Amino acid sequence: MAVAARKSKAPAQPKAAARPAKATPASSNIATFTREEDLHAYREMLLIRRFEEKAGQMYGMGLIGGFCHLYIGQEAVVIGMQMASKDGDQVITGYRDHGHMLACGMESRGVMAELTGRRGGYSRGKGGSMHMFSREKNFYGGHGIVGAQVSLGTGLAFADWYRGDNTVSMTYFGDGAANQGQVYESFNMAKLWKLPVVFVIENNRYAMGTAVNRASAQTDFSKRGVSFGIPGEQVDGMDVRAVREAGLRAIEHARSGKGPYILEMQTYRYRGHSMSDPAKYRSKDEVQRMREEHDPIEQVRARLVRDFKIGEDDLKAIDAKVREIVNDAAEFATHDPEPDPSELFTDILLEPAQG
Amino acid sequence: MAKMTMIEAIRSAMDVSMGRDDNVVVFGEDVGFFGGVFRCTHGLQQKYGVSRCFDAPISEAGIVGTAIGMAAYGLRPCIEIQFADYMYPAYDQIVSEAARLRYRSAGDFTCPLVIRMPTGGGIFGGQTHSQSPEALFTHVSGLKTIVPSNPYDAKGLLIAAIEDPDPVIFLEPKRLYNGPFDGHHDRPVTAWSKHELSEVPEGHYTVPLGKAVTRREGGAVTILAYGTMVHVALAAAEDTGIDAEIIDLRTLVPLDLEAIVTSVSKTGRCIVLHEATLTSGFGGELAALVQEHCFYHLEAPVMRVTGWDTPYPHAQEWDYFPGPARLGQALRDIMEAR
Numbered sequence: 001m002a003v004a005a006r007k008s009k010a011p012a013q014p015k016a017a018a019r020p021a022k023a024t025p026a027s028s029n030i031a032t033f034t035r036e037e038d039l040h041a042y043r044e045m046l047l048i049r050r051f052e053e054k055a056g057q058m059y060g061m062g063l064i065g066g067f068c069h070l071y072i073g074q075e076a077v078v079i080g081m082q083m084a085s086k087d088g089d090q091v092i093t094g095y096r097d098h099g100h101m102l103a104c105g106m107e108s109r110g111v112m113a114e115l116t117g118r119r120g121g122y123s124r125g126k127g128g129s130m131h132m133f134s135r136e137k138n139f140y141g142g143h144g145i146v147g148a149q150v151s152l153g154t155g156l157a158f159a160d161w162y163r164g165d166n167t168v169s170m171t172y173f174g175d176g177a178a179n180q181g182q183v184y185e186s187f188n189m190a191k192l193w194k195l196p197v198v199f200v201i202e203n204n205r206y207a208m209g210t211a212v213n214r215a216s217a218q219t220d221f222s223k224r225g226v227s228f229g230i231p232g233e234q235v236d237g238m239d240v241r242a243v244r245e246a247g248l249r250a251i252e253h254a255r256s257g258k259g260p261y262i263l264e265m266q267t268y269r270y271r272g273h274s275m276s277d278p279a280k281y282r283s284k285d286e287v288q289r290m291r292e293e294h295d296p297i298e299q300v301r302a303r304l305v306r307d308f309k310i311g312e313d314d315l316k317a318i319d320a321k322v323r324e325i326v327n328d329a330a331e332f333a334t335h336d337p338e339p340d341p342s343e344l345f346t347d348i349l350l351e352p353a354q355g
Numbered sequence: 356m357a358k359m360t361m362i363e364a365i366r367s368a369m370d371v372s373m374g375r376d377d378n379v380v381v382f383g384e385d386v387g388f389f390g391g392v393f394r395c396t397h398g399l400q401q402k403y404g405v406s407r408c409f410d411a412p413i414s415e416a417g418i419v420g421t422a423i424g425m426a427a428y429g430l431r432p433c434i435e436i437q438f439a440d441y442m443y444p445a446y447d448q449i450v451s452e453a454a455r456l457r458y459r460s461a462g463d464f465t466c467p468l469v470i471r472m473p474t475g476g477g478i479f480g481g482q483t484h485s486q487s488p489e490a491l492f493t494h495v496s497g498l499k500t501i502v503p504s505n506p507y508d509a510k511g512l513l514i515a516a517i518e519d520p521d522p523v524i525f526l527e528p529k530r531l532y533n534g535p536f537d538g539h540h541d542r543p544v545t546a547w548s549k550h551e552l553s554e555v556p557e558g559h560y561t562v563p564l565g566k567a568v569t570r571r572e573g574g575a576v577t578i579l580a581y582g583t584m585v586h587v588a589l590a591a592a593e594d595t596g597i598d599a600e601i602i603d604l605r606t607l608v609p610l611d612l613e614a615i616v617t618s619v620s621k622t623g624r625c626i627v628l629h630e631a632t633l634t635s636g637f638g639g640e641l642a643a644l645v646q647e648h649c650f651y652h653l654e655a656p657v658m659r660v661t662g663w664d665t666p667y668p669h670a671q672e673w674d675y676f677p678g679p680a681r682l683g684q685a686l687r688d689i690m691e692a693r
Contacts, residue, residue, distance in 0.1 A: 066479030066669060117479075117670025125670030128481040144483030145441065146413045179412035182444065207413055208437075209389035215412040281389055344663065344671045 030241050033300075035308045041083065041240045042300045043318055045075035048099040049297060050326045051108055055098065055115055059275050063334060064115045067144075068129050071099035073270035076296035077202055078103040080243025081170055084251055088165060092140040092153040093172035095130035096202075096269075100172065104137040108329035118336035125339040126347065147173060147180030150199070154186040157197035157260075168254045169197045176207025178221055184228075187260070191228040194259035198250045199225070201262065202237065204269040209281050221264040230260050237265030238294040268294070359555040360547045361532045364506035365395045365471070368513035369433055371559050373403050376431060379517060381408045383418060383435030383471075392437055393473060393532055419445035419470065423452050426468040426522075433517050439472035439526060440486045453522040454497030468522045469513070474502070475583055475630050476676060477530035481669035487631035487662070492524045493607045493640065499523045499564060500607045502582040504531065505552035508605055511562030519564065528582040536583055537590035538678035565609035569618070573600035576624035576689055579615060579641050581605065584628045584677075591682040597690060599626075607637055615641070616648045623654040624689050628682060633661040655692035660685045 033041065052070040059068045071078075074096075082091075082103045093100045101111050106122065114121025114132050122132040130144035140156060143149040153171025160167045177183065178201055190197050201221045205212050212219050222232035231253070235246040243265065250261035268290045272279040279287075304310040359367060372379045381396055381403075387410040390397030399408040411418045415436055422432040436442050442449070449470070456466045476485040492500045501516060501523060503509035509527070516523040530536040534544045535552075547553035570585055575598040578588040585603045592599040600618050604611065619625045625645050627638040642657040660677045668675050 065672075066481060067484065121670075123669075126481075126666075126668055128479065128669030130483065131481055131669070144481065145443075176413040179414045179417075180444070181414060181416050207384075208392070209385040210410045211388075214388060214410050277392075339670055341671070341674050344665055344668055344674050348665055 030239070030245050033241055033303070037083070038300050038304055038308065039310075039318075041076075041079055042297065042304060043322065044079045044082075044103060045240065045297045045300065046319065046322045047108070047325065048075045048079070048102050050322050051102060051112070051329070052098060054326045054330050055112065056271070056275070058112075058116070058330060058333070064129070065117065066128050067095065068115065068275045069096040069273065070269070070271045071096055073290065073296070074202060074204060074237070074267045075099060076240040076243050077200070077237045077265045077267055078172075080240040081200060081247045083240070083244045084247030085168070085170060088138065088167040089251070090138045090140055090153075090156045090160075090167065090169045091172070092149045092156060092169065093142070094146060094149055094174060094177060095142070095144050096174070097130065097132065097142045101132060101134070101137075101139055101142070104134065104139040106134050106137050106139060108325050109332040112329040112333035113336050116333040116336075117338065118333060119339050120332065120336040124343060126343070147177035147183055149173065150177065150180070150183045151186045153199075154190050154195060154197055157190065157195035157254075158193065160196050161193070166255060167196070168251050169195075170200060170251075171197055172200045172202060174207065175201065175203040175205065175212050175216065175221060176210075178224060179207070179216060187225050187228045187230055190260040191225070191230050194257060196254040196257070197260045198247070198254050199230075199260060199262045201264045202267055203264055204267050206269070206273065206281065208273045209277065211281065222262055225260070225262045230262055232262030232264065234264045234266060237267035238296045239299060240296055356554045357557050358548045358553050359506045359510070360534075360553065361503075361506050361509050361527070362393060362395055364510040364555050365513055365527065366397060366399070367555065367557065368510040368517070369396065369399060370402070372431075372433070372514055372517045373399065373407060375559065378429060379407070379431045379433060380425065381433050381435070382411050382422075384411055384413055384437045386410060386435050391435060393529070395471070395527075396435065415441050415445040416448055419448040420452065422468050422470075423448060423456070423466055426466045427456060427464050431467050431517055433469040433471065436470060436472045438480070438484050439474040439488050440483045442472060442488065446491070449492075449498070449522070449524075450495050454495050457521065458497060465520050466522045467520050469516045469525055470522070471513075471525045471527060473529045473532075474526040475528045475530055476667060476672055477528075477536070479669060479672055482666045485667040485672070487526075487629065489524075489526055489607060489629075490631060490635060490637045493637050497522070499609065500526065501564065501605065502526045502528065502607065503605065504528070504582050504585040504603050505535065505550065506547055506555050507552045508562050510555055511560050512564070512605065514559065515561040515564055518561065523564075526582070530583045531586075535586045538583075538587040538676065539590060540673055540676075540678070562605070564606045565611055566606070567602050567604045567611035567614040569600065569614070570603045571599065571601040573598040574622060575599060576626060576686060577602060577615075577618040577622045578626050578628055578682075579604060580628040581607065582630070584630060587677070587679055587682060588628055591679040591686060594679050595683045595686050597686045599686065610644075612644060612648065615645065619645050619649040620652045623652050625649070625653070626658045626660055626682070626685055626689060628660045628677065630662050630677060632664050633659060634664050636661055655689050658685050658689050
C-alpha cells in the first residue's frame with residue numbers, strides 16, 4: 001500500500017531543537033534608554049510579572065476558573081511597543097492578553113476581577129481571562145480563537161485610515177496564529193489598501209504544545225509578508241529597548257501611509273501554554289537558561305543599578321508599590337460579588353428602550 | 356475487558372483502527388508529539404510513527420481541507436479539532452467540500468473522514484471553549500453526527516465512524532472525559548471506573564450508527580438525551596422519583612426514530628434535553644419529529660430543556676447549564692400538564 005511505504009518519510013518532523021534567543025545584529029547598538037525610560041519600563045514590566053504570578057497563585061487556589069494564559073517572560077514586547085506608540089493607537093491581541101491590558105493602562109482590579117468572574121471585571125464576568133475590552137484605553141480584546149483577531153486588527157486600521165485619525169492599529173498574534181489562513185488574507189488586504197497596521201508576531205517558540213519548527217515551514221516570521229511586499233524584521237523581544245526601537249520604525253512606517261509592517265518579536269514564555277499545561281515538550285534547562293540569560297526585567301534592573309546607580313532600596317520601593325497594586329487587585333477580585341443571575345441575559349442584543 | 360475512561364476508550368479506538376488499517380491517519384493541533392491537550396492521542400505517534408500520527412499547524416481550515424483531500428484519495432483520516440469552538444474557520448470545508456463530495460461527483464468520490472471535537476462546557480472556558488454546535492452539523496445533509504455518553508459507546512462508535520464510508524462529526528463531551536458527570540456540580544465527581552460502561556473490550560468492536568439505547572426504562576415520560584445530558588437525565592429521574600424512560604440517542608444523524616416513537620407512544624410525554632442553546636437547536640428537530648409521529652399519543656406538549664439563548668457565559672456556567680434541578684422542574688411540570 002502506497003501509504004505504508006511512506007511511513008518513514010512524510011510528513012517530515014524536525015527535531016525540537018531549542019535555539020537560544022538570537023540577539024539580532026541591531027541589539028548591540030540600539031539606542032540606550034534614559035534613566036526615566038528604564039525606570040518606566042522596569043515598573044511596567046514588573047507590574048505584569050507580579051500580576052501574572054498572582055493570577056497563577058489564585059488559579060491554584062481555585063479562585064480563577066477556566067483558562068488563564070500567563071504572559072510571564074514576554075513582558076518586554078508589549079511594554080516596548082507601548083513606549084513606541086501614541087495616544088489613540090489601538091491594541092488588539094489573542095488570549096494571552098493580561099499583559100496587553102495592563103500595558104494599555106487598564107486597571108489591575110478590573111482585569112483580576114474578570115479572571116475571577118466578578119461584577120467588577122471588565123466584562124462583568126461574561127468574558128473571563130481571554131475576553132476583555134476597554135474602549136477608553138483603546139484595547140480591542142482579548143480573543144479566544146487563535147488568529148481571529150488579525151483580521152479585526154486590519155479592520156481597525158482601515159477605520160483609522162478612513163477616519164483620517166492618523167492612528168495605528170497594533171495587531172498582536174503568536175507564532176501559532178501565524179499559520180492561520182486568515183492572517184494571509186489580512187496581509188493581502190492591509191498591503192493592498194496601505195493600511196496603518198503593525199503586525200506584531202510574538203514568537204514565543206511554542207504554539208500551545210508544539211515547537212515552532214514542528215508546525216511552521218518558514219520559522220523566520222518576519223518573512224511571512226514577503227509575497228505581499230510587507231517589510232518585516234526580527235527583533236530581540238527580550239530587550240525592551242530593541243522592541244521600542246523597532247516599534248518606532250514600524251509605527252512610523254504605518255503612520256506615514258506606507259502600509260503595514262511586520263515585527264517578529266523573538267520572545268519566550270516561561271510558563272506552560274495554559275495553567276493545565278505541564279510543558280513537558282521542552283526541557284527545564286531551556287527554560288532556566290532563558291530566565292538566567294535573557295530575562296527582560298533583569299536586563300533593565302541590571303542597567304538601573306549599573307548605569308544609573310539606582311540603589312537596592314529604591315528598587316525595593318518600586319517592587320513594594322507594584323506588589324501593593326497587585327495585592328489590592330487580588331483582594332478586590334476575591335471579595336467583589338459574583339454577577340447577578342439576570343446578568344446572564346443582558347448584552348446579547350441591544351435591549352429595546354423601555355416605556 | 357479493561358476499565359477505561361472516555362479518553363482511554365477514544366484513544367483505544369484510534370489505536371485499534373490504526374493497527375488494522377494503514378490508511379487510518381490521525382492528526383491535528385498538538386496531536387502528535389504532545390499527545391493532544393486532552394491526551395486522546397497520547398502514545399499513538401510513538402507506536403505508529405510520525406507519518407500516521409502528527410502535529411498540524413494551527414490552521415483549522417487547512418487541517419480539514421487536507422484531510423478531505425486525503426480521504427478522497429483513499430486514506431481514512433481521523434482528525435482532531437482541539438475544541439469544537441475552533442471549528443468555524445473549517446466550517447466551509449466541512450459543509451461545502453466534505454459533506455458534498457459524494458453528491459457532487461454522483462458517488463464517484465467519497466469522503467471517509469472523521470472529525471473529532473471536544474464539545475460542551477465543563478472547564479469554564481467561556482464563549483470560545485464551551486459551545487455545543489451539533490445542530491450546525493445535523494442541519495447539513497451529507498454529514499453524520501455522533502455524541503457518545505460513555506466509554507463503551509465512545510470506542511465502538513468511533514471505530515464505526517472511522518470505518519464509515521462518509522464524513523462523520525464525532526463530538527466528545529468534555530465533561531465526560533474523566534467521569535459520568537450528572538450535573539450535580541456541587542458534589543464530588545465520580546470516576547468512570549465505578550461505572551459499568553467503563554468496561555471496554557481492548558480489541559475491535561463497533562457500536563452501529565443510528566441505534567439509540569434505553570438507559571432507563573420507565574412509563575411516565577420519555578427523556579430524549581445524548582452525551583452529558585444522559586447522565587443529567589438519570590440524576591433528575593432519581594432526584595424526582597418520576598418514572599422516566601431515558602433514551603440515549605448516541606447518533607443524531609442517522610437518528611433512531613423508531614426508538615423514539617416506540618418510547619413516546621408508550622409514555623405519552625416527552626422532554627427533549629440538550630446543553631446547546633434553545634432556538635434552532637437539535638431539540639427543535641426532535642420535538643417536531645415527536646409531534647409528527649406521536650401526536651395522537653401525546654398527553655402533554657413536548658418540552659425542551661436546554662441551555663439558554665445566550666453566548667456561553669464565563670462566570671455563570673451553572674446558571675446556563677440545564678442541570679438536574681431545571682430538568683427536575685420540567686419533569687414535575689410535564690406530569691401535571693393536561
